[in-house]
Amino acid sequence: MKIYRRRQAALLICIGTVLVILIILLIIIFVSKDSEPIKDPDSLSIVQSDEVSKTEEIPVGGGESELQGSLYFTEKEITIKVGESYTAEVVNETGAEGDYIWESSNNSVATADRGIITGQSEGSCDITVTISGTDKSAKLRVYVESGESDGEHEVVEEDGLTYIDGILIANKTYSLPADYDPGASEEALAAFDEMAADAAAEGLNIYISSGYRSYYDQERIYNNYVAEDGQELADTYSSRPGHSDHQTGLAFDLNSIDDSFGYTPESDWVAVNAHRYGFIIRFPEGKEEYTGYQYEPWHIRYIGIDKATEVYESGLSLEEFLGIDSEYKD
Ligand SMILES: [Zn+2]
Numbered sequence: 316m317k318i319y320r321r322r323q324a325a326l327l328i329c330i331g332t333v334l335v336i337l338i339i340l341l342i343i344i345f346v347s348k349d350s351e352p353i354k355d356p357d358s359l360s361i362v363q364s365d366e367v368s369k370t371e372e373i374p375v376g377g378g379e380s381e382l383q384g385s386l387y388f389t390e391k392e393i394t395i396k397v398g399e400s401y402t403a404e405v406v407n408e409t410g411a412e413g414d415y416i417w418e419s420s421n422n423s424v425a426t427a428d429r430g431i432i433t434g435q436s437e438g439s440c441d442i443t444v445t446i447s448g449t450d451k452s453a454k455l456r457v458y459v460e461s462g463e464s465d466g467e468h469e470v471v472e473e474d475g476l477t478y479i480d481g482i483l484i485a486n487k488t489y490s491l492p493a494d495y496d497p498g499a500s501e502e503a504l505a506a507f508d509e510m511a512a513d514a515a516a517e518g519l520n521i522y523i524s525s526g527y528r529s530y531y532d533q534e535r536i537y538n539n540y541v542a543e544d545g546q547e548l549a550d551t552y553s554s555r556p557g558h559s560d561h562q563t564g565l566a567f568d569l570n571s572i573d574d575s576f577g578y579t580p581e582s583d584w585v586a587v588n589a590h591r592y593g594f595i596i597r598f599p600e601g602k603e604e605y606t607g608y609q610y611e612p613w614h615i616r617y618i619g620i621d622k623a624t625e626v627y628e629s630g631l632s633l634e635e636f637l638g639i640d641s642e643y644k645d
Pocket of ligand 1 (some may be wrong): 565
């Protein structure tokens, strides 16, 4: 009986010791599991890519640990112009905490600076956003188109001709080819006839004294003026060949073609009515520094009723209206 009790006691001690060890082991495992994510050196490092010059981060709010939701852009692809910026919108449904890391597959086409995507040159590339410390990322296709030269107006160059907002331009900066020989525009002539008829109904007589001029006509006229007055003075009132508004076929000189016209009732009427027929005073008073020419109340230019009305109401010269200059390069 004594022996049996001793064995029983020894057995109990053994079982007790094993249980205590097991409990201690379980506590150690539990505590170590809980503390494991506290320090992960990788999650604290800033991701840098050699190919990416602008890696920016924006802290994002996040929830718990499971990354089941997705990260995506509100747009799949965008088209921007060179110099234009677009603020990317990212939806984060992952609940992940971490910074946004922005990367462009080609920084010479478009950059992504804190989610602001800016076109750098024509082409296409991918903008990728990644939540740091995770594999959650989203991709946006970016197409970059060439920007307009002045940013506001549509400039089209075609066969040596320059159209700005659809208006053919001939001035000291923009020239026409020597072989551009359209003759007088039928549309402009019809508009003039209507205008002259309405003026006549008010007892006024307006007529075209000089209309279309070819490159070679202008060359002869300009060279005569240079011979008389010298080039510097001739350039203030006569165009070099290829630079004349008259070569467009859309310009007319009215009546006396000199300063005396400015003192006639016809001049007063044209000044306030021409836009209703699609014409503007091409070289207005006080605008020499923009147009490159002295005031010519008699020189009207057809640009269509809508545009002429806009220019008239703006009080600007055509150069100011279109944001262009008029200066010879030499
Ligand atoms: Zn003229």
